[in-house]
Amino acid sequence: EGNGGYDISALLKETGNATLDIGFVNTASCKSAITYIDGDAGILRYRGYPIDQLAENSSFLETSYLLIYGELPSAEQLEEFTTKIQRHTLLDENLKDLLAAFPRDAHPMSVLSAAVSALGTFYQDSLSITDQEQIELSTIRLLAKLPTIAAYAQKKQQGQPTLYPDNSLSYTDNFLRMTFGFPTEDYVVDPAVSRALDRLFILHADHEQNCSTSTVRLVGSGHANLFASISAGIHALSGPLHGGANAAVLEMLETIENDYDGDVDKFVEKVKNKEDGVKLMGFGHRVYKNYDPRAAIVKKSADEVLEKLGVDDPKLHMAMRLEEIALKDDYFVSRKLYPNVDFYTGIIYKAMGFPTEMFTVLFAIGRLPGWIAQWREMMSDPATKIGRPRQVYIGETERKYVAADER
Ligand code: ACO
Numbered sequence: 001e002g003n004g005g006y007d008i009s010a011l012l013k014e015t016g017n018a019t020l021d022i023g024f025v026n027t028a029s030c031k032s033a034i035t036y037i038d039g040d041a042g043i044l045r046y047r048g049y050p051i052d053q054l055a056e057n058s059s060f061l062e063t064s065y066l067l068i069y070g071e072l073p074s075a076e077q078l079e080e081f082t083t084k085i086q087r088h089t090l091l092d093e094n095l096k097d098l099l100a101a102f103p104r105d106a107h108p109m110s111v112l113s114a115a116v117s118a119l120g121t122f123y124q125d126s127l128s129i130t131d132q133e134q135i136e137l138s139t140i141r142l143l144a145k146l147p148t149i150a151a152y153a154q155k156k157q158q159g160q161p162t163l164y165p166d167n168s169l170s171y172t173d174n175f176l177r178m179t180f181g182f183p184t185e186d187y188v189v190d191p192a193v194s195r196a197l198d199r200l201f202i203l204h205a206d207h208e209q210n211c212s213t214s215t216v217r218l219v220g221s222g223h224a225n226l227f228a229s230i231s232a233g234i235h236a237l238s239g240p241l242h243g244g245a246n247a248a249v250l251e252m253l254e255t256i257e258n259d260y261d262g263d264v265d266k267f268v269e270k271v272k273n274k275e276d277g278v279k280l281m282g283f284g285h286r287v288y289k290n291y292d293p294r295a296a297i298v299k300k301s302a303d304e305v306l307e308k309l310g311v312d313d314p315k316l317h318m319a320m321r322l323e324e325i326a327l328k329d330d331y332f333v334s335r336k337l338y339p340n341v342d343f344y345t346g347i348i349y350k351a352m353g354f355p356t357e358m359f360t361v362l363f364a365i366g367r368l369p370g371w372i373a374q375w376r377e378m379m380s381d382p383a384t385k386i387g388r389p390r391q392v393y394i395g396e397t398e399r400k401y402v403a404a405d406e407r
Contacts, residue, residue: 011392018390025286028209029387030217034067034373035208039287044294046206047071055297060201061085061171064143064369067206068376082171088144089165089174091152092122096162099152108153108361109238115149116142117231127225129379138226139372146368147171150361151178157357172198175365180353192308193352196301197362200348203294203341204363206370212236212243216371217378221387226375233371234364240281243342243363247356249282250346253315262314264321272331282343283326289336298344302351311351319347 012018021027036045044051047066054063058072065073065081073081098118102111119141120127126137148165155162155178163178173189176197181187207213215236220229237243256267271280285292306316323339326332342363349359378384 006392006394008392011394015390015392018392020392023286024214029214030209030378031381031383032208032374032377033070034377035206035370037208037287039285039289042288042290042293044207051203051293052297055199055202058202059170060198060205060366061143063202063205067369067373068139084140085144085171086167088141089148089167091145091148095119095122096152099149099156102156104157104159106153106157107238108150108157108357109234109244109364111153111156112146112149112361112364113231113234113238115153116146116227116234119145120225120227120231123227127227129220129223129225135226135376135379139376142226142230142368142372146365147175148178150358150365151175153361154179154355154358157355170194170198172201190308193305196305196348197352199301200298200345200362201366203297204366204370206367206373210242211239212367213371213374216375218387220375220378221384223386226372229375230368230371233367237364237367238360243360243367245281245340245342246346246349246359246363249319249342250315250350250356250359252281253318253346256318257314262318264318265325268322268325268329272329280322280326280332280337282346283332283339284335284337285340288338288340291338292340294341295339295343298341298348299339302344302348305348306351309351313347313351315350316344316347319344 008020012020019027034047036048037043046054046063047070049066049072054066058066061082062073062078065078095115095118099111099115102114123138123141126134126141128134152162161183163181163183165174166177167174169177169189172194176189176194177187209217212233216229216233219232220226224232240248256262256264260267268280270276271278302316305311306313323343326337326339332338345363346356346359349362350356354362
């Protein structure tokens with residue numbers, strides 16, 4: 001039943017005793033020493049360090065170093081890493097011409113992925129998957145250029161002049177200036193906003209074998225270069241069930257505000273009845289069956305940022321009400337559905353002034369060091385094999401070809 005009359009166990013035997021695990025719910029695809037998650041206990045650690053300690057004390061570049069090289073850097077190592085990144089923030093002017101050709105309303109995630117893919121044409125001197133110096137150069141180029149590309153995508157969409165990077169600024173300050181500044185005036189970065197965004201980047205920096213990271217690994221397992229693998233990962237992240245959820249949450253809150261007169265309870269009923277397949281965006285997680293530890297930090301950050309910016313967004317109140325209902329309601333409790341990292345991030349990004357379409361781009365900037373670390377770990381592991389899942393064939397048995405005029 002439900003298998004179209006096919007005996008799936010018999011078919012699995014025919015496939016050399018393969019396992020059918022749709023969505024890889026129960027299949028580990030690799031061994032990894034980068035990120036540890038205990039979904040039942042709500043624990044997340046990068047290279048052994050608890051996420052709350054990193055969010056509180058580290059910077060995004062320091063955390064990136066930790067993920068990629070395995071250890072926290074010394075002050076000297078961090079300075080060297082930062083300087084190398086600062087030297088590579090510019091985009092080739094011809095790459096900018098390429099990006100300028102996209103329609104103004106192009107989604108910035110598509111622009112981001114296309115630009116990263118195009119980096120492979122501009123930097124053919126660092127495409128090797130075995131030469132450590134080249135891998136290092138691609139790593140630095142990606143970390144340095146992604147914020148420049150992201151800021152460029154936002155500026156282009158808004159029809160505003162683009163800014164060159166200012167390498168005297170920190171990674172996140174530089175990104176904020178390129179995104180919100182104008183060539184005609186000095187842009188003063190608000191340190192509270194910069195710290196909050198840097199912290200959000202840390203929270204997103206890795207999450208073991210999620211959809212986009214598995215994509216990066218799968219593409220890389222065929223020995224595709226780092227730019228090609230990351231470009232694929234960006235596309236995987238864009239979907240609303242994955243990174244695109246942060247934009248989908250804000251759209252959901254707008255729907256509740258406009259179509260339900262802000263009546264959160266009424267909307268929750270629709271979700272519970274699974275009407276039109278509506279889900280509570282920003283809720284639920286494949287691995288966390290307890291509160292997502294990142295969501296707790298983001299929620300606190302949302303309160304602080306909104307207060308600092310003097311924003312009283314009714315959407316924050318709606319989000320808190322949604323959470324309150326869901327945490328008590330049997331539908332959500334029995335399915336262990338808790339807010340995930342995306343639930344509150346959109347509210348912060350909106351308060352900072354980012355357009356909704358940029359939210360998932362911000363996620364991508366944060367996730368980049370994780371993707372790079374995972375790709376590098378896979379490439380240096382002699383046990384790595386090309387990723388090639390099997391299937392259970394449930395189509396027609398052998399048929400005889402019939403000519404077109406006889407069909
Ligand atoms: N709202 C309402 N019901 C939900 C939700 C939700 N957000 N998420 C899961 N459910 C229900 C399902 O309908 C299913 O119910 P059933 O048992 O009656 O059939 C049950 O909970 C189990 O859900 P699955 O879809 O089997 O869980 P899965 O692990 O496959 O999906 C996912 C996880 C994709 C995150 C899902 O919870 C979801 O779609 N959430 C909303 C989108 C979202 O926030 N994505 C971001 C995830 S975090 C990240 O990528 C950064």
